[in-house]
Amino acid sequence: MEFANEIMLRGIVVGVFRENCWVVGSRRSGEAICIDPGDEPDEVLALARDMGVTIKAIVNSHAHVDHVLGVAGVHSATGARFLLHDADLELLRHGWQGAALRMGLDVAQGPPDPDGFVRDGELVEVAGLQLQVMETPGHTPGSVSYYAEGMLFSGDTLFQGSIGRTDLPGGDFEQEMRSICDRLLTLPDETIVLPGHMAETTIREERNENPFVLDWLRRAR
Secondary structure, three states, X not given: OEXXXXXXXXXXXXXXXXXXXXXXXXXXXXXXXXXXXXXXXXXXXXXXHHHOOEEEEEEOOOOOHHHHOOHHHHHHHHOOEEEEOHHHHHHHXXXXXXXXXXXXXXXXXXXXXXXXXXXXXXXXXXXXXXXXXXXXXXXXXXXXXXXXXXXXEEEOOEEOOEEOOXXXXXXXXXXXXXXXXXXXXXXXXXXXXXXXXXXXXXXXXXXXXXXXXXXXXXXXX
């Protein structure tokens, strides 16, 4: 997928959770940002090589196990800075082991601590690329989305026709709905939503057809 002339975007579905990992690259600089390397780091690195880019930053939407198991491999292979919201730091440090064991996953190495933290409104930058951070808590306390060039990487906050689950520790349904309706739905209708699982959608489609959104907005009137 291509957007502005110098921006390339490719996605790969990884792991038993079928999680969407995204690599956004600059054709001009050859540098890239990897979003949510949830597993299979070798496949993520191969995708970047096929695109002709070098990953310089790893940014995560949140720290659930299905989004972080590939971080260590990509981080160690590239030296890229790993960024996360600090409200998910404890989840990153302690949440992945139990979840991996419950799923029967053979995980030799957990994710490293972040090299830095993201904040609402900040820009994550590598040469030729900028992603704007949008705090969208609810699925986890530190869930964020990333916006650039008419693309929204929504993590597990907003899906096509659905939303991220809020029944796990730290989840908050009302907070998540406010994140979606008060933050994400203010983006232009034509914004392409690239979620952490399943197919892409648009802000227009979710505003008009998502049953969770329609019910929330109806009750808010």
